[in-house]
Amino acid sequence: MLCTAGAAAAAGPDHDALIARGEQVFAYNCTSCHGPGIGNPGNEFKPGTDALRVKYNGDVPALLTERTDLTPDAVAYFVRNGISIMPFFRKTEISDADLAALGAYLNRNSAGR
Numbered sequence: 001m002l003c004t005a006g007a008a009a010a011a012g013p014d015h016d017a018l019i020a021r022g023e024q025v026f027a028y029n030c031t032s033c034h035g036p037g038i039g040n041p042g043n044e045f046k047p048g049t050d051a052l053r054v055k056y057n058g059d060v061p062a063l064l065t066e067r068t069d070l071t072p073d074a075v076a077y078f079v080r081n082g083i084s085i086m087p088f089f090r091k092t093e094i095s096d097a098d099l100a101a102l103g104a105y106l107n108r109n110s111a112g113r
Contacts, residue, residue, distance in 0.1 A: 015104065022105025025098045029089065034064045048086065068110050072103025
C-alpha cells in the first residue's frame with residue numbers, strides 16, 4: 001500500500017510544495033478528463049467530470065478539484081487501478097512520489113487533512 005501518500009499529507013513546511021507539485025501532476029495527467037470546461041463536441045463537460053456528475057447527481061462536486069472528501073489513499077487506489085472507463089496508471093506513468101503529491105493536492109480542501 002502507498003504509505004507515502006498519508007505521510008506526505010502530514011508533512012509540515014514542505015506541504016505547500018507538495019500540493020504545488022500535485023497541481024502540476026493533475027494538470028498534466030488528469031485535466032483532459034477531469035478538468036473544467038467543454039468536453040467532446042456536443043458535450044458541455046469533459047468525460048470524467050461528466051461521468052462523476054451523472055454518478056453523484058449533484059450530491060458531491062463533479063470536479064475533482066472541488067471535492068472535500070478525497071483522501072490520498074482513495075486517489076492512489078483509483079489512479080493505480082482505474083475504474084469504469086478511467087484507465088489505470090503505472091508507476092512508469094505516474095511515480096509514487098507524484099502520486100503522493102496528487103493525493104495531497106486533491107485532499108487540500110478536506111477539513112481533516
